[in-house]
Amino acid sequence: MSIKILPLGGLGEVGKNMTAVGFDGTYVIVDMGIKLESILGFDDANIGEMGKSELINIDGIPDDTPIRRKKVAAILLTHGHLDHIGAVGKLAHGYNAPIYGTPFTVELVKDVIREENVFRVTNELRCVNPGETVEIGNLSAEFIQVTHSIPQTCAVAIRGPGGSVLCASDFKLDDKPLLGPTTDIQSLKRLANDGPVAALVGAVRLEEEGPTPSESKARLMLREVMDSAASGGGAVLVTTFSSHIARLRSVVELSYELGRIPILLGRSLERYCLSAMKLGLVDFPEELGIYGRPNLVRRVLREVRGTREDYVLVVTGHQGEPNSVLTRIADGKLPFKIKKKDEVIFSASVIPNPLNISNRELLETKLHIQGARIHRDVHVSGHAGRKDTRKFIELVNPEYLIPCHGTYDKLEILANMGREMGYPKDRIPILQNGRMLVLGG
Ligand SMILES: [Zn+2]
Numbered sequence: 001m002s003i004k005i006l007p008l009g010g011l012g013e014v015g016k017n018m019t020a021v022g023f024d025g026t027y028v029i030v031d032m033g034i035k036l037e038s039i040l041g042f043d044d045a046n047i048g049e050m051g052k053s054e055l056i057n058i059d060g061i062p063d064d065t066p067i068r069r070k071k072v073a074a075i076l077l078t079h080g081h082l083d084h085i086g087a088v089g090k091l092a093h094g095y096n097a098p099i100y101g102t103p104f105t106v107e108l109v110k111d112v113i114r115e116e117n118v119f120r121v122t123n124e125l126r127c128v129n130p131g132e133t134v135e136i137g138n139l140s141a142e143f144i145q146v147t148h149s150i151p152q153t154c155a156v157a158i159r160g161p162g163g164s165v166l167c168a169s170d171f172k173l174d175d176k177p178l179l180g181p182t183t184d185i186q187s188l189k190r191l192a193n194d195g196p197v198a199a200l201v202g203a204v205r206l207e208e209e210g211p212t213p214s215e216s217k218a219r220l221m222l223r224e225v226m227d228s229a230a231s232g233g234g235a236v237l238v239t240t241f242s243s244h245i246a247r248l249r250s251v252v253e254l255s256y257e258l259g260r261i262p263i264l265l266g267r268s269l270e271r272y273c274l275s276a277m278k279l280g281l282v283d284f285p286e287e288l289g290i291y292g293r294p295n296l297v298r299r300v301l302r303e304v305r306g307t308r309e310d311y312v313l314v315v316t317g318h319q320g321e322p323n324s325v326l327t328r329i330a331d332g333k334l335p336f337k338i339k340k341k342d343e344v345i346f347s348a349s350v351i352p353n354p355l356n357i358s359n360r361e362l363l364e365t366k367l368h369i370q371g372a373r374i375h376r377d378v379h380v381s382g383h384a385g386r387k388d389t390r391k392f393i394e395l396v397n398p399e400y401l402i403p404c405h406g407t408y409d410k411l412e413i414l415a416n417m418g419r420e421m422g423y424p425k426d427r428i429p430i431l432q433n434g435r436m437l438v439l440g441g
Contacts, residue, residue: 002023002024002162002438002439003021003197003198003439004021004027004437004439005020005021005022005198005200005402005431005436005437006019006022006027006437007020007431008063008064008066008433008434009033009035009063010031010033010083010404010405010406010433011404011405011411011432011433012407012408012432013433014204014351014405014406014407015033015034015037015038015083016059016060016061016062016083016087017033017084017405018030018032018033018064018091019167019200019404020067020070020072023138023161023162024161025070026071026073026139027071027073028073028074028076028139028141028158029067029074029075029097030076030077030156030167031077031078031084031085031167032075032077032084032086032088033062033081033082033084033085033086034047034082034083034087035060035061036083036086037351037353037354038058038059039055039060040321047060047115048115048116049117049118050090051118052091052118055087055090061090061091062087063433063434064094072095072096074100074141075092075095075098075100076099076101076143076156076167077099077100077105077109078101078153078154078155078156078169078170079101079105079150079152079153079154079170080101080104080105080107080108080150080243081170081243082112084169084170085101085105085108085112086112088109088112088113089112089115089118089119090118090119092123093121093122098123098125099123099124099126100126100127100128100141101125101127101128102128102129102130102143103279106125106127107278107279108272108275111271128143129143130143130145130154131144139160140158140159141158142156142191143156144184145180145183145187146168146170147171147172147174147177147183147215147382148382149241149243149244149246149247150241150244151180151246151276151281152180152281153170155168155188157191157196162197162440163194163195163197164191165196165197165198165200166196166199166396166398167199167404168200168392169201169405170382170405171183171202171383172381172384173211173384173391173392174212174215175214176215177214177215178215178249178250179245179246180246180281188392188396191396192396192397195397195399196396196397196399197398197399197440198401198402198439199396200403201392201401201402201403201414202384202389202405202406203405203406204405204406204410205381205383205384206385206410206413207410208385208386209385210386210387210388210389211387211388211391212380212381212382212383212385213380214380215246215250217380218250218347218378218379218380219254221379222238222250222251222378223254223257226238226254226345227258229343229345230258230260230343232343233309234308234342234343235309235311235338235341235342235343236255236260236311236342236343237313237329237342237345238251238314238344238345238347239318239344240314240379242272242273243268244382245282247347248269248273248282249282251347252284252288252314255312258312260309260312261289262311262312263288263290263313264290264291264314265297265300265301265314265315266315267292268292269292269314269316270290270292273290274290297334298334305337308339317363318348319348319356319359320360320362320363320364322359326344327359327363330363330370338370338372339370339371340371341371341373342371342373343373343374344367344372344374345375345378346374346377347378347379364376389417393418393421394421400428400439401414401418401427401428402431403415403428403430404431414428415430
């Protein structure tokens with residue numbers, strides 16, 4: 001009887017998360033993500049048109065060679081961020097296995113599959129509500145609700161002969177997440193009672209002590225900044241992660257409170273919001289304008305530019321992405337010019353990679369030159385810092401603590417934390433992509 005853990009991406013890097021967990025020769029794959037910075041670094045990169053080996057070679061998707069010939073019974077997706085689902089279109093067809101995820105995750109995976117132009121992905125998509133357990137042959141997978149920056153995120157506990165393994169890459173412990181339930185502490189305690197063999201725990205934000213502030217804190221920050229921005233009498237533009245539905249709802253509600261009309265502009269904003277609305281995850285007012293198609297975005301901007309003081313424009317572009325609405329406004333490519341008194345609020349931190357840092361800096365410079373006042377980091381993270389991660393580990397109390405989702409310096413921080421908590425060194429293995437860890441047997 002042996003349990004095998006085979007990371008295929010996400011270790012020693014941020015992005016392309018994918019891990020295989022095996023019990024006596026039967027595996028499940030947890031997540032299939034892309035590393036967006038590797039792909040966007042190539043001019044005119046269109047992931048839908050790119051081949052699998054090309055993407056593996058540029059480090060854009062996990063190299064799944066080590067798991068290809070093994071028996072894979074299921075693909076389990078923890079949540080809908082692209083660094084967890086973005087490679088489904090390229091890799092899933094290689095496995096005769098259904099894909100499981102929460103309804104919102106599955107909805108977003110459908111988009112990924114729709115945009116895939118090279119491979120035909122016919123894996124069955126199966127929805128699992130947070131809190132449910134699915135049977136996969138002689139294995140089972142429990143989807144445990146956790147708070148994060150996208151609705152319906154789960155940690156997945158896989159049970160099989162010899163014990164259970166928890167995959168908890170993205171989570172925070174937020175008492176007031178504003179949208180959806182809090183982290184399901186009871187289920188984590190129940191898991192702890194079983195004595196989980198191993199837990200993979202995300203390390204991406206461990207440079208911060210934490211606890212990571214609640215999403216309700218982000219709303220308070222936004223209220224203060226939006227209030228001051230609106231009092232200037234110019235346009236107020238807000239940009240945040242399109243998948244961060246809780247944050248978007250705060251922006252929409254605060255806009256109305258300020259007596260301004262919110263309008264959402266950009267393709268990804270439209271896609272994520274419509275998916276959330278379709279599933280009843282968010283109750284945006286019926287009259288809320290959400291426009292994704294380029295001609296509609298142009299038309300709306302032309303209509304509102306003369307009475308800009310009446311609106312809050314929620315736009316794509318928080319990382320300075322070249323094709324986003326905000327960047328195109330700054331580049332003079334849309335019928336809306338930034339003027340003095342206009343205020344731009346970045347409700348997002350810069351994802352720390354060279355491409356994003358330079359894109360965002362360039363965008364801010366352009367906006368500043370055109371007269372906008374800029375507000376940065378009106379944001380709280382979706383990932384646990386050291387304090388909340390420690391609490392999480394104490395709660396789950398696994399035999400083996402396996403740092404995942406992060407560069408090696410972050411994985412080391414988690415390993416050090418484990419040692420402080422009394423874990424012997426050999427119970428905190430630092431793994432590498434493509435190298436299998438065998439427990440027991
Ligand atoms: Zn995430």
